Amino acid sequence: MPQLQKARVIVAGALGKMGKSAVETFLANSDRFELVAAVVRDLGNVDEKVKQEFKDRGVKLTDNIEAELHKGGLDILVELTTPDSVFHNSKLALNNGVRPVIGATGLSDDDINELNALSQKHSLGTIIAPNFALGAILMMKFAAQASKYMDRYEIIEKHHEAKIDSPSGTAIKTAKLISQNAKAKNQSPHASEISRGELHYGVPIHSLRLQGYVASQEVIFGGQGQTLTISHETIDRSSFMPGILLAAEKVMDLDRLVYGLENLI
Numbered sequence: 001m002p003q004l005q006k007a008r009v010i011v012a013g014a015l016g017k018m019g020k021s022a023v024e025t026f027l028a029n030s031d032r033f034e035l036v037a038a039v040v041r042d043l044g045n046v047d048e049k050v051k052q053e054f055k056d057r058g059v060k061l062t063d064n065i066e067a068e069l070h071k072g073g074l075d076i077l078v079e080l081t082t083p084d085s086v087f088h089n090s091k092l093a094l095n096n097g098v099r100p101v102i103g104a105t106g107l108s109d110d111d112i113n114e115l116n117a118l119s120q121k122h123s124l125g126t127i128i129a130p131n132f133a134l135g136a137i138l139m140m141k142f143a144a145q146a147s148k149y150m151d152r153y154e155i156i157e158k159h160h161e162a163k164i165d166s167p168s169g170t171a172i173k174t175a176k177l178i179s180q181n182a183k184a185k186n187q188s189p190h191a192s193e194i195s196r197g198e199l200h201y202g203v204p205i206h207s208l209r210l211q212g213y214v215a216s217q218e219v220i221f222g223g224q225g226q227t228l229t230i231s232h233e234t235i236d237r238s239s240f241m242p243g244i245l246l247a248a249e250k251v252m253d254l255d256r257l258v259y260g261l262e263n264l265i
């Protein structure tokens with residue numbers, strides 16, 4: 001039987017919370033992917049034991065992404081760093097023939113437009129996925145569908161205390177999708193009262209920041225004599241890994257930039 005070609009992957013931000021999980025995920029899926037290299041901010045700060053672990057597993061640990069991308073032979077950059085590096089790294093990837101799968105936040109509209117133009121110029125796929133949790137993506141899609149039939153809708157999103165932004169990007173995205181699909185404009189009563197939530201695209205969003213939550217969201221619909229609740233809960237970061245794998249598979253067949261996994265499933 002002919003051997004399937006494995007996609008060759010480099011993970012940036014490899015020692016962060018997401019990056020560590022991504023490294024394990026790609027190594028565990030070595031039938032489909034070859035994890036070639038892992039990028040850290042500063043190799044000098046990395047424990048010798050950690051360096052040895054990567055060496056033993058055949059993954060090059062580096063703090064020079066440019067040199068690694070320049071060498072050639074890579075297919076996918078999985079970008080899980082921070083707002084100060086995500087744009088630079090993604091641009092470098094595209095200019096070196098490597099498809100970015102971007103999970104890190106912090107890209108501006110201008111950055112996204114530039115990456116879009118670069119993807120088109122090189123006919124290379126790029127995926128920007130603000131949320132890799134497939135359950136959350138399905139929640140958004142189901143909510144958009146429900147809004148065609150239900151009259152009223154509100155969102156409650158709950159996150160851990162360390163989350164700086166509120167409402168969450170997922171809640172705002174859900175509100176946008178609902179408003180685009182809704183059969184009628186949401187007539188949210190008494191919406192000007194602060195306790196009625198913050199309106200986004202006409203949808204009240206209520207944000208909770210509490211210990212005990214990772215990330216969860218309920219979209220509650222009201223209709224004549226009935227309610228419908230669509231609810232998603234992230235229990236831990238492993239929830240993001242199937243979405244990363246899916247994006248890494250899909251990006252190989254794209255020749256343009258796609259924003260949001262909801263446009264791929």
Ligand SMILES: NC(=O)c1ccc[n+]([C@@H]2O[C@H](COP(=O)([O-])OP(=O)(O)OC[C@H]3O[C@@H](n4cnc5c(N)ncnc54)[C@H](OP(=O)(O)O)[C@@H]3O)[C@@H](O)[C@H]2O)c1
Nearest residue numbers: 013015016017018040041081085103104105129130131132
């Ligand atoms: N799309 C999604 O579903 C999703 C889900 C969760 C999180 N995120 C996003 O994913 C990113 C990572 O999240 P996290 O929770 O893993 O954060 P984290 O634990 O802070 O990890 C970020 C890692 O990136 C490293 N880094 C920063 N700049 C770098 C560079 N130029 N080269 C190589 N490594 C660099 C950091 O190193 P230092 O510690 O040395 O700075 C750190 O190890 C964030 O932007 C977060 O918002 C996305």
